[in-house]
Amino acid sequence: MIEIQNLTKHYGHIKAVENVSFTVNKGEILGFLGPNGAGKTTTMRVLTGFFPPTEGKVKVAGFDITEKPLEVKKRLGYLPENVALYMDMRVNDYLHFVGRIKGLKRKPLLKQKVNQVVELCGLGDVRKRLIGKLSKGYRQRVGLAQALIGDPEVLILDEPTVGLDPKQIVEIRKLIKDLGGERTIILSTHILPEVQMICERVIIINEGKIVAIDTPENLNRQLSKKLTIIMEVEGEPQKVVNTLGGVDGVIDVKQKVKKKGKIRQYEIQTVPERDIRKELAQAVLENQLGLYELRSIEMSLEEIFLKLVTQEEHHA
Template sequence: MIEVKGLVKHYGSKRAVDGVSFTVNRGDILGFLGPNGAGKSTTMKMITGFLRPDAGTALVDGHDVTRDPVAVKSRLGYLPESAPAYGEMTVEEFLGFIAETRGFRTSETRSSHVERALGLTQLAPVRTQTIETLSKGYKQRVGFAQALLHNPPVLILDEPTDGLDPNQKNEVRTLIKNLATEKAVVLSTHILEEVEAICTRVIIISQGKVVVDETPSQFRARQPGARLDAIFRSLTTSSE
């Protein structure tokens, strides 16, 4: 579903992403880990077509993001970091706008997709509230609803559980797990337990390079008995 081939991105003289390659299949939930500034978000932004890679490319459902970004964008749902949204719109208006740009032009298909997204993310109680008045947890869910709305085969989620309380985190994880059976999901996170809880694969990226690409159980087996964050630390600090 997602094929990432040698992505490179420079910011000035800094090589933020340095030849990242991996593939994600249908049914996979890929946990994307790494210290802050390792290039996680930049890699994700290149897969979504928001940033243009300096070299390499990504294929989403067979479409090359550098050649046909619009085809890629219509096949993926993306939750950007901190879930930006047009704050002056109500939840309903905002999702209606997303539905319309996603090609649901008749009012019936539009409202059925909006209702589905509202239901999946349990946003119904705040549907008529403007987004700027919502709490962080609800804002995050609005971002989630927007990404899920068109039922895309590929989901890219940049820190989907960031800023949520433990109950909400649990809900979001269950939701991702349920959705992932017929989708390819890439999610970035700082929470190592999250990877164990829901991911079928883990990639650790450090200084723009992939240093680990394996299953969570293989990852744990690297240092049996050690805490996950200890393994993470030894992998991401050794190169400095």
């Protein structure tokens, strides 16, 4: 549905996004994760046709954004980071206005679609109110409503839950999740749990470059509070890997550094729910291998996120 190839965007000398490539399949919810200034908004703005890429190709539903911008825009709903709405308009009038722009010409259809998004976003109580008088949470919902009107195939949501209270956050997340399936959704955030809750695939971006693309399941393993155990074991590497891998609760065993003799260091990823150090030690002993070291490293979500991000800084 969305194809991005070697997207690069410069603002003068500043490189906002560099060589970013990814694809999003139809019906997928893709999370865009990164610290402030990572290039999330820039990538999204290129996708929406707000400005063209410096280099690279962007295709939405098979249409190139620079060659057929109107075709792309017709299929797109966009919620910007800071939703700037017309403060002197009423919610209802504003949604009719956006609906007409998106090509809903016939009155009954327009009315029906407006009613639909009003209900979906819970705006029924404030329909007749001036947008300027609404709270931040309601404005955000109006922003979401204007993105949804006209049933666009692709939704691009830039930090959709910022500024909402916890109850609203839960509601909006559920709404987004419900919208996936039929619609292709890209949403950006810097809140890690949000990505894990909503998204089917996650892109971590920092300083304009993609650091990681993975499913939340895999990232969960890497990013959630997990247990990594470092062991130094003496024995044939293959046998050690098989032995350790056979222990219940082990996800992955990697051979790391070669120490003196037959001693090698192994990194073992385990399920986060329980501590299996005892089982690991037993397995080593039962198979007549030598145990030299056994320790666990714990990393919190934020620490790993920071690590990923700072590592990338290191490269650049």
